[in-house]
Amino acid sequence: MKGIGKTLLLIGATSDIGRATALIYAEAGWDVLLAGRNRSAVQREADDISARTGANVLVHELDILTTSRFEDFVGVVSPLPDTAVCVVGELGEQSRAERELEHAAMIMRTNFEGPALLLGLLAESFAARGSGTIVGISSVAGDRGRASNYVYGAAKAGLTAFLSGLRNRLSGSGVRVLTVKPGFVRTRMTNAMKLPPLLTAEPREVAQRIFAVAEGGRGGDVVYVRPIWRPLMTVIRSIPEPIFKRLRL
Amino acid sequence: MEGWGRYPRHESQAIDCWLPAALAGTVASRTGLIGRGNGRSYGDAAIGEHSTLMCRGLSRMRRFDPANATLTVEAGVMLSDILRSFVPRGYFPPVVPGTKFVTVGGMIASDVHGKNHHRDGGFGDHVIEFKLVGAGGEVLTCSRTHNPELFFATVGGMGMTGIVEEATFRLRPIESGWIAQETIVAENLGEALKALQQTEDATYSVAWIDTLSQGASLGRSLIFAGEHATLDQLAGMPGADRFAAKNAGRFSLPFDLPQWLLNKTSVAAFNELYFRAGARKAAKSSLVHWDRYFFPLDGILEWNRLYGRRGFLQHQCVVPAEDALPVLSGILDRFARSGKGSFLAVLKKLGGGNGLLSFPSPGYTLALDLPVTQEVFRLLDEIDELVVKAGGRLYLAKDARQSRQTFEAGYSRLAAFKELRKVTGADRHFNSRLAKRLGI
Numbered sequence: 216m217k218g219i220g221k222t223l224l225l226i227g228a229t230s231d232i233g234r235a236t237a238l239i240y241a242e243a244g245w246d247v248l249l250a251g252r253n254r255s256a257v258q259r260e261a262d263d264i265s266a267r268t269g270a271n272v273l274v275h276e277l278d279i280l281t282t283s284r285f286e287d288f289v290g291v292v293s294p295l296p297d298t299a300v301c302v303v304g305e306l307g308e309q310s311r312a313e314r315e316l317e318h319a320a321m322i323m324r325t326n327f328e329g330p331a332l333l334l335g336l337l338a339e340s341f342a343a344r345g346s347g348t349i350v351g352i353s354s355v356a357g358d359r360g361r362a363s364n365y366v367y368g369a370a371k372a373g374l375t376a377f378l379s380g381l382r383n384r385l386s387g388s389g390v391r392v393l394t395v396k397p398g399f400v401r402t403r404m405t406n407a408m409k410l411p412p413l414l415t416a417e418p419r420e421v422a423q424r425i426f427a428v429a430e431g432g433r434g435g436d437v438v439y440v441r442p443i444w445r446p447l448m449t450v451i452r453s454i455p456e457p458i459f460k461r462l463r464l
Numbered sequence: 465m466e467g468w469g470r471y472p473r474h475e476s477q478a479i480d481c482w483l484p485a486a487l488a489g490t491v492a493s494r495t496g497l498i499g500r501g502n503g504r505s506y507g508d509a510a511i512g513e514h515s516t517l518m519c520r521g522l523s524r525m526r527r528f529d530p531a532n533a534t535l536t537v538e539a540g541v542m543l544s545d546i547l548r549s550f551v552p553r554g555y556f557p558p559v560v561p562g563t564k565f566v567t568v569g570g571m572i573a574s575d576v577h578g579k580n581h582h583r584d585g586g587f588g589d590h591v592i593e594f595k596l597v598g599a600g601g602e603v604l605t606c607s608r609t610h611n612p613e614l615f616f617a618t619v620g621g622m623g624m625t626g627i628v629e630e631a632t633f634r635l636r637p638i639e640s641g642w643i644a645q646e647t648i649v650a651e652n653l654g655e656a657l658k659a660l661q662q663t664e665d666a667t668y669s670v671a672w673i674d675t676l677s678q679g680a681s682l683g684r685s686l687i688f689a690g691e692h693a694t695l696d697q698l699a700g701m702p703g704a705d706r707f708a709a710k711n712a713g714r715f716s717l718p719f720d721l722p723q724w725l726l727n728k729t730s731v732a733a734f735n736e737l738y739f740r741a742g743a744r745k746a747a748k749s750s751l752v753h754w755d756r757y758f759f760p761l762d763g764i765l766e767w768n769r770l771y772g773r774r775g776f777l778q779h780q781c782v783v784p785a786e787d788a789l790p791v792l793s794g795i796l797d798r799f800a801r802s803g804k805g806s807f808l809a810v811l812k813k814l815g816g817g818n819g820l821l822s823f824p825s826p827g828y829t830l831a832l833d834l835p836v837t838q839e840v841f842r843l844l845d846e847i848d849e850l851v852v853k854a855g856g857r858l859y860l861a862k863d864a865r866q867s868r869q870t871f872e873a874g875y876s877r878l879a880a881f882k883e884l885r886k887v888t889g890a891d892r893h894f895n896s897r898l899a900k901r902l903g904i
Contacts, residue, residue, distance in 0.1 A: 262524065265527075268549065
């Protein structure tokens with residue numbers, strides 16, 4: 216397949232959503248840069264995408280917790296991508312996070328600090344160029360803190376606010392900033408869970424939605440993959456705190 | 465756990481596998497283990513005696529070499545993925561079975577055959593090499609020159625030699641995603657066999673038999689011969705997209721149908737309509753989308769629910785060409801008289817198979833499916849006698865019930881297969897319910 220001269224940077228390439236997203240872009244003729252923590256695992260995804268599509272796929276080693284390397288990374292990413300999608304996330308274990316500072320910190324840093332710093336840095340380069348699309352994968356869990364996963368939810372809420380502010384600042388600069396909230400997704404992370412079918416998307420569905428919104432311009436700046444999540448979360452957000460605190464949602 | 469036919473059901477511990485590197489440890493530490501792809505074998509072939517290794521996570525393609533059209537993939541890659549990626553690029557898998565929802569590992573283990581077996585052989589014939597994780601967790605590269613014994617035992621070996629980690633095979637170049645199809649009407653079984661003989665030069669050929677017609681029209685069929693359409697042929701179809709893509713399942717059966725719905729009257733009515741529709745098209749050549757030509761049933765996702773909760777049995781035998789007419793007549797006659805409606809039966813010509821337990825052998829193969837009932841078991845036992853007497857055998861990927869005697873009579877290279885299992889230690893690690901049932 217011949218390239219169309221555009222490049223995607225996918226951060227978190229070994230996740231199911233990341234993999235599906237990179238594949239959708241490659242199928243559309245994009246070149247792909249895959250970044251992830253484990254080089255051989257990322258290489259496996261790169262080989263897969265290039266065998267399936269014939270696309271040019273490059274691999275970068277990058278750990279979202281090693282923020283000290285971000286400036287170097289953005290400096291060497293060449294060519295500067297047209298679109299950067301960060302799907303990095305880690306659910307962690309809420310009960311463990313309540314007892315172990317280190318585990319809680321890991322969840323916060325993986326879901327908020329790392330993605331926010333990296334996307335912020337990329338946004339600077341994009342703004343200097345005057346074009347580009349930044350896509351951050353946040354979560355419906357960030358829409359309201361819940362007993363079952365508030366450490367993760369708080370970090371995602373932070374990312375949502377960060378992306379919102381970034382979008383606000385870069386409005387009119389030629390750089391678009393999107394926030395995607397996938398809801399439940401059938402992935403390795405949720406393999407053992409029983410998920411409601413109506414609310415649960417396949418990784419490919421998430422990827423198609425990301426591509427459609429980021430490149431087709433359809434949909435707003437904040438995207439719920441399955442539309443039903445928007446009214447649902449509106450309801451959940453509007454439950455008064457005195458009542459909400461007694462609920463187990 | 466159950467196969468696609470939903471019979472039989474057995475307890476088996478499911479073990480997920482996400483990374484090729486994890487295979488060795490899992491295999492070495494287990495006994496009574498069998499690999500499972502997408503669970504499309506009908507009976508108990510992909511149900512481990514104790515545990516079942518779920519290989520769908522091994523779903524990455526490794527590399528494609530356009531110079532000689534060879535593709536290397538992990539064993540859990542689905543045929544549907546290969547089609548989605550490669551039909552638009554002008555390549556088609558060398559052999560495809562009747563559903564695209566199977567994995568490459570499963571296609572090797574069953575040495576699947578397609579409508580082109582008479583010309584191109586089974587899937588195993590197009591496999592150049594594969595990596596096999598053996599009993600001790602060792603990874604062995606197998607080809608016709610490296611570990612050839614293991615290669616030919618694994619092709620068609622129903623997973624009983626080890627777990628295929630990845631495989632390399634050839635794709636065939638195609639000019640379009642369309643099939644130029646010719647339909648021939650056969651009024652009875654004799655004509656059908658003749659028509660299959662006559663269409664032997666066609667790349668693809670298959671007959672759909674009306675299993676309920678009796679007497680003079682016993683075995684009346686439609687024979688579909690097909691070729692990959694060339695660009696010239698496509699030029700006559702204005703607006704046709706060269707590699708027309710089509711989405712997978714369009715319609716899914718949301719519930720089990722009650723069993724009374726499939727009865728002699730409803731099936732006979734369906735078959736009548738089907739044949740009239742086919743006969744109208746006969747003699748005219750038509751272009752058919754690859755998806756509809758090869759995978760008509762995939763259009764109804766979960767069509768196994770047609771047969772209700774008790775499930776169904778698929779009976780597929782092959783009998784040598786010499787006596788095919790009397791033997792197959794006898795089989796069809798039993799079916800017709802029993803009134804156990806099968807929607808449509810499939811008849812096709814096979815060439816030889818190369819794996820020690822490969823199903824294909826020169827002759828004609830007949831496949832029917834039947835709802836699970838007590839009488840059906842008796843009927844099939846009777847039919848197996850006819851098959852054995854004719855020197856035929858049953859397809860293990862579809863089998864759920866044949867007796868050990870039927871199996872042993874049909875597979876002449878069984879002793880060599882068992883010996884290899886013993887020598888490699890595979891017999892202590894890899895065992896499916898099917899292997900137990902048949903004493904492999």
